[in-house]
Amino acid sequence: MPLSLMEGNEAIAWGAVNSGCRFYAGYPITPATTIFNTMLKLLPPMGGICIQGEDEIASIGSCLGASMAGLKVMTATSGPGLSLYSEHISFALGSEIPIVIVVIQRLGPSTGSATRGADGDIQFMRWGSSGGLPVIVLAPVDINDCFFLTMHAFNLAEEFRCPVFIASNKEIAMTKESIDMDAIPRPKLKERAAPPPGKSFLPFEIGSDRMTPDFLPIGDEVLVRQTSSTHGPDGYITTDFDQIGKNQERLRKKIVSAVDRFSFCEAYMEDDADTLVITYGVTARAAKEAFMEQKGEGKPVSLLVLKTIWPVPENLIKEKAKSFKHVVVVEMNLGQYVREIQRILPDKKVHFFGQMNGKLITPHQIKEAIANV
Amino acid sequence: MSNLLNKSRPLVFCPGCSHERIARILDKSFQNMGLNGNQIVMVSDIGCSGLFDTFFNTHAMHGLHGRALTYATGLKLARPELNVVVTMGDGGMGIGGAHILSACRRNLDLTLLVLNNFNFGMTGGQFSATTPSEAQVGSGFLNRIERPIDVCEVACSAGATYVTRCSAYRKDLAEEIERAIRHEGFSVLDIWGVCTGRYSKQNKLTPQTIDETLSALPPREGVVENNARKEYGRFYREVAESQKPTPPPAKIEKKFDPPESIRQEVIILGDAGQRIITAGDILCFAGLTAGLKVTQKNEYNITVLRGPSISEVILSPEDIGFNGIYRPAAIVAIGQEGVDRRANLFEHLDKDALIILAKGVEVPSSNATVHLVDFKKQGIKTHDRALSSLSVMAKLNKVINLKMLQSALEARFKEPVLTSALGLVDRVDIA
Ligand code: SF4
Numbered sequence: 001m002p003l004s005l006m007e008g009n010e011a012i013a014w015g016a017v018n019s020g021c022r023f024y025a026g027y028p029i030t031p032a033t034t035i036f037n038t039m040l041k042l043l044p045p046m047g048g049i050c051i052q053g054e055d056e057i058a059s060i061g062s063c064l065g066a067s068m069a070g071l072k073v074m075t076a077t078s079g080p081g082l083s084l085y086s087e088h089i090s091f092a093l094g095s096e097i098p099i100v101i102v103v104i105q106r107l108g109p110s111t112g113s114a115t116r117g118a119d120g121d122i123q124f125m126r127w128g129s130s131g132g133l134p135v136i137v138l139a140p141v142d143i144n145d146c147f148f149l150t151m152h153a154f155n156l157a158e159e160f161r162c163p164v165f166i167a168s169n170k171e172i173a174m175t176k177e178s179i180d181m182d183a184i185p186r187p188k189l190k191e192r193a194a195p196p197p198g199k200s201f202l203p204f205e206i207g208s209d210r211m212t213p214d215f216l217p218i219g220d221e222v223l224v225r226q227t228s229s230t231h232g233p234d235g236y237i238t239t240d241f242d243q244i245g246k247n248q249e250r251l252r253k254k255i256v257s258a259v260d261r262f263s264f265c266e267a268y269m270e271d272d273a274d275t276l277v278i279t280y281g282v283t284a285r286a287a288k289e290a291f292m293e294q295k296g297e298g299k300p301v302s303l304l305v306l307k308t309i310w311p312v313p314e315n316l317i318k319e320k321a322k323s324f325k326h327v328v329v330v331e332m333n334l335g336q337y338v339r340e341i342q343r344i345l346p347d348k349k350v351h352f353f354g355q356m357n358g359k360l361i362t363p364h365q366i367k368e369a370i371a372n373v
Numbered sequence: 374m375s376n377l378l379n380k381s382r383p384l385v386f387c388p389g390c391s392h393e394r395i396a397r398i399l400d401k402s403f404q405n406m407g408l409n410g411n412q413i414v415m416v417s418d419i420g421c422s423g424l425f426d427t428f429f430n431t432h433a434m435h436g437l438h439g440r441a442l443t444y445a446t447g448l449k450l451a452r453p454e455l456n457v458v459v460t461m462g463d464g465g466m467g468i469g470g471a472h473i474l475s476a477c478r479r480n481l482d483l484t485l486l487v488l489n490n491f492n493f494g495m496t497g498g499q500f501s502a503t504t505p506s507e508a509q510v511g512s513g514f515l516n517r518i519e520r521p522i523d524v525c526e527v528a529c530s531a532g533a534t535y536v537t538r539c540s541a542y543r544k545d546l547a548e549e550i551e552r553a554i555r556h557e558g559f560s561v562l563d564i565w566g567v568c569t570g571r572y573s574k575q576n577k578l579t580p581q582t583i584d585e586t587l588s589a590l591p592p593r594e595g596v597v598e599n600n601a602r603k604e605y606g607r608f609y610r611e612v613a614e615s616q617k618p619t620p621p622p623a624k625i626e627k628k629f630d631p632p633e634s635i636r637q638e639v640i641i642l643g644d645a646g647q648r649i650i651t652a653g654d655i656l657c658f659a660g661l662t663a664g665l666k667v668t669q670k671n672e673y674n675i676t677v678l679r680g681p682s683i684s685e686v687i688l689s690p691e692d693i694g695f696n697g698i699y700r701p702a703a704i705v706a707i708g709q710e711g712v713d714r715r716a717n718l719f720e721h722l723d724k725d726a727l728i729i730l731a732k733g734v735e736v737p738s739s740n741a742t743v744h745l746v747d748f749k750k751q752g753i754k755t756h757d758r759a760l761s762s763l764s765v766m767a768k769l770n771k772v773i774n775l776k777m778l779q780s781a782l783e784a785r786f787k788e789p790v791l792t793s794a795l796g797l798v799d800r801v802d803i804a
Contacts, residue, residue: 001664002624002625002626002627003624003625003661003664003666003667004621004622004623004624004625004661005622005625005654005657005658005661005667005669006622010622014621023447023450023451025447030675041619042619044609044612044613044616045613045616045617045618045619046618047613049450049451049609049613051446051450053443053475054471054472054474054475055471057440057443057472058440058442058443058446058471058472058475060443061436061437061440061443061444061446061447061472062443062444062446062447062450063447064436064443064444064447065416065434065443065444065445065446065447065448065449065451066447066448066450066451067447068434068444068447068448069447069448069451069452069455070451071451073447087437087440088436088437088440091436091437114675115672115675171670171696174670174671175668175669175670175696176654176657176667176668176669176670177666177667177668177669177693178657178660178661178665178666178667178668180624181621181622217452218414218432218433218434218448218452218455219411219414219432219448219451219452219454219455220411221411222411223410223411223430223431223432223433224432224433225426225432225433225434225435226433226434226435226436227426227433227434227435227436228435228436228437229435235433236382236427237427285693285694285695285696286694286695286697288694288695289694289695292694360695360696360697362695362697362699363694363695
């Protein structure tokens with residue numbers, strides 16, 4: 001199998017253009033900048049647009065404009081930029097604007113350490129926007145995932161008309177790896193649904209068997225309204241409490257109720273283990289090694305690597321954890337996702353190991369955490 | 374041409390508010406231009422001016438305070454044929470200052486109407502970026518101790534190609550708005566008006582006083598000759614068309630067998646300027662020529678021309694899981710800063726680990742085998758020492774062999790660099 005060499009960030013960019021992304025706007029920030037660099041090489045020659053915004057707010061704002069004009073769009077940043085994205089993430093959520101947002105996590109808080117990895121923004125992605133509506137977050141483990149999950153992220157953004165995050169980490173983003181892009185299975189591309197021809201169109205009308213409104217772009221023949229205000233089906237402000245409440249519930253449900261269809265994961269199950277390790281992101285690489293070593297030493301554990309982080313794939317986790325007494329959650333922060341695991345597995349002993357010092361968690365540390373159970 | 378005002382959504386401004394007048398005049402401009410609603414997108418943000426999009430039968434996008442220009446930028450780049458008209462108050466102008474500067478510098482064909490009524494009408498008459506110091510507003514004394522800005526002067530100095538300062542009561546406002554929309558580039562209209570709901574209750578502001586104040590200011594009217602230049606979208610597409618497509622990354626076929634088919638870690642420790650990262654790349658390519666999986670992590674200071682430079686490479690016949698370095702097979706030590714940064718690596722080295730050490734660099738004592746090379750004596754310059762060390766490694770048949778290295782250089786470099794790199798690799802003496 002002939003192999004190529006590239007960074008995780010480059011694989012995200014290639015995944016994006018292969019998904020039909022034709023608009024990218026970003027503001028330089030380590031460790032996300034190489035996505036911008038790659039998009040700038042790829043998009044303009046294929047008729048797409050790549051611009052550098054004056055700041056992160058403008059970058060994501062122009063993506064929202066371009067998305068409403070019908071293009072598939074992406075932006076990328078790290079923690080400090082994610083803070084600035086917040087107001088536009090809630091716009092995209094409440095007003096159902098498809099966008100892929102790549103977050104290359106680095107050690108925080110605040111400007112923190114630009115070239116050190118962390119998974120410190122996992123709850124921030126979920127809750128860092130006004131209104132608290134659910135989001136979709138996918139977390140790659142390696143370069144293949146960077147490509148593969150980016151393509152899925154675009155499909156999910158199109159299908160559900162929502163922001164979809166790629167939660168990467170400096171340790172994946174700026175690490176070069178061998179990759180065979182042609183060998184990675186590519187999903188069939190999805191496009192936001194247009195109303196059937198001749199049917200009357202309201203920008204936020206929901207068909208009876210549907211959870212997501214049809215889409216027409218701003219700029220075509222039929223007039224389209226988009227608004228960040230609380231709106232009814234016609235895209236005008238509404239004060240009808242009943243309508244408002246139903247709509248909020250729909251926005252929640254359309255994401256949460258569908259997660260079983262996109263619960264990406266890797267599961268390594270051992271029959272005689274009584275401990276399940278749950279992790280995600282770059283830490284999964286150390287966990288896989290710990291898993292192999294434990295097995296080799298005759299002390300097998302099972303391992304669940306989550307690649308869909310939000311909405312929490314509750315059914316998947318409950319199913320995989322069913323037969324275990326102990327669950328060890330390992331993450332590159334001081335304990336964020338472990339809260340979700342505790343919440344959905346109240347009858348298990350949930351243990352936690354975390355580290356937030358800019359260093360990768362090692363297989364040895366994970367084995368120690370398992371031994372301490 | 375028919376009226377584009379939305380009959381089912383009558384204007385709802387306070388009696389006497391100049392926004393109402395501007396909305397009607399804007400509609401007249403659209404009619405005079407013969408535009409259909411679907412040829413226009415109204416983009417607005419927060420404040421009373423943010424109601425504009427609801428009054429017109431056009432495309433519309435209404436968003437967060439001060440950010441209208443950001444959506445407009447995406448819309449216009451994606452749909453160059455659309456007439457993009459942005460309304461913003463003096464409030465949105467202030468909070469979105471960075472976007473105004475940027476729009477002026479870019480010169481994308483957007484029309485910005487700043488509905489300037491010197492205060493935040495919607496939130497209770499607080500001071501804005503244009504409130505005069507002497508005005509009585511809802512922010513107590515705060516506006517008295519700040520200075521307002523002149524958006525037209527700001528726009529001109531930021532490179533706007535069309536700037537007009539005028540009164541909402543100007544007779545030919547419809548014609549002026551039409552000129553601004555027709556202008557191919559970014560146009561800013563600073564339209565002074567009266568907020569009867571808040572501002573003019575406490576401050577004397579009438580069409581007459583607006584005219585008096587305007588006539589005392591240097592006029593700003595239309596095209597800014599000094600800033601005249603190509604429209605951004607047109608310019609962008611022209612330049613983009615001449616860009617060569619980027620081919621997918623090179624694919625490297627397996628051609629050789631590596632010296633050993635096991636996971637091997639190599640760490641290259643040097644200083645900025647020693648082409649350490651490039652050497653790490655080449656080592657990865659060498660691995661690919663033997664069908665190995667590879668990972669590479671680099672470390673260098675943010676000030677790239679100073680400090681340590683380190684590349685960590687793993688080559689393995691299996692998929693590489695954890696990609697921290699824990700048992701390096703080889704260490705290239707050619708720069709003191711890199712060695713010092715990773716000084717604690719040496720105490721755990723195995724005895725079959727190999728250190729390729731440049732004479733003059735000190736490494737902590739360890740169990741590993743040290744292979745000393747006097748690069749200086751061989752006339753090898755400091756920036757060639759990283760590649761030279763790979764040559765030494767290959768000639769010692771450690772981790773890579775010479776064929777892998779040569780083939781990697783062929784994959785990584787074009788002429789004339791290739792010939793000189795191959796020559797260097799050939800020339801290096803392992804002692
Ligand atoms: S508050 Fe002022 S700006 Fe708002 S509608 Fe009333 S008069 Fe107009």
